[in-house]
Amino acid sequence: MSDIVENRLARLRQRMVETNTDLVAVGPGSHMYWLLGLNPHGDERPVMAIVTADHVGVLMPLLNAEASRAQCGSVPFYEWSDADGPLAALTQLLSEANAKRPGLNIVLDEMMRTDFSFLLLDQLDAPTHRFTLDTVGLLRAEKDAEERQLLKDSAVLNDGAFEKAFAALRTGISEVEVRDIIIDHYLANGAQPEFCIVAFGKNSAYPHHHTGTDTLQPDMAVLIDSGCRLRGYPSDMTRCAWYGNARNERFEEVAGIVEQAVQSAQAAALPGVLCSDVDKAAREVINDAGYGPEFLHRTGHGLGVDVHEPPYIAANYPEPLRPGNVFSVEPGIYLKDAFGIRLEDVAFLHPNGVEFLSELPRTVRLLPVKD
DSSP: OOHHHHHHHHHHHHHHHHTTOOEEEEOTTHHHHHHHSOOOOOSSSOOEEEEOSSOEEEEEEHHHHHHHHTTSTTSOEEEEOTTTOSHHHHHHHHHHTTOOSSSOEEEEOTTSOHHHHHHHHHTSSSOEEEOSTTTHHHHHHSOOHHHHHHHHHHHHHHHHHHHHHHHHOOTTOBHHHHHHHHHHHHHHTTOEEEEEEEEEGGGGGSTTOOOOSOBOOSSEEEEEEEEEEETTEEOOEEEEEEESSSOOHHHHHHHHHHHHHHHHHHHHOOTTOBHHHHHHHHHHHHHHTTOGGGOOSOSEEEOSSSSSEEEEESTTOOOBOOTTOEEEEOOEEEETTTEEEEOBEEEEEETTEEEEOOOSOOOOEEEOOOO
């Protein structure tokens, strides 16, 4: 068992004591990958890791066991075949984990298939259950120094992709062509593309625009929101520009308001401050400028193994920030049939405030026309 896995299991068990939790069950996905370094094939065959105070084991289909053991060989597998089904293996796992007594307080992976959860619940005697917010989810949200560096490296690689994309802008280039420049940079530097939005003109007023074949013309806004995955950890950033030989005063005015909102959220983000209050700090700037209805989404989301994970910087998420939290700050203003501006950086929360991981300035670029 690696030092990382041992450390995370120890942290989880300490958290289980603090929350009076008897058993944690996680399925294939990011929780299992973070906890055990295990990313098994997922289909309708039940797979789950069970953690108790003194035992850990993985219910595993026989046909996937060998490949999975190469990822996580030191954790016991309780294998089952298609001919026999999973029940006997699960019963053995629960027995060896001392999880057959009645009234267990258990945590279920909210991302695990419902039929897997029901299979487990049916084998327990009158359990109470909740999801992972105060156990695995809380621990995942508190990144350590190694995770911070992985996220930093991914962000800096992403910076280079944006520089290439903006340098390539010219009249007639399509959104798809710019996307391909970004993706090629990721692949050439050992990363995988996670997502990529390139939006020209009025397309930038749609926060989740689908990159298409529209071409760049003079006097257009440009919005790029993209991220890669490097050594298991993602990046996520948004930058904007105006393409044209003449300045656009309203575009510059709105860009200034969005930048003020970023700075307001950055100043508010301190340990112990509620995520909802950080969202409020950004939203008040935009509301006061008269663009409140045009700020269509939350201020940010956590980032780690997943691109979107807790903590959420949103009005309906009144959880306190903790040192080690990583989250985006991405206020935006979207003016239908004109343009949209979103400025996004990913923040690592230190005890005295946030550090933005990107090294690329948020300055909204004014790009002269190139034919």
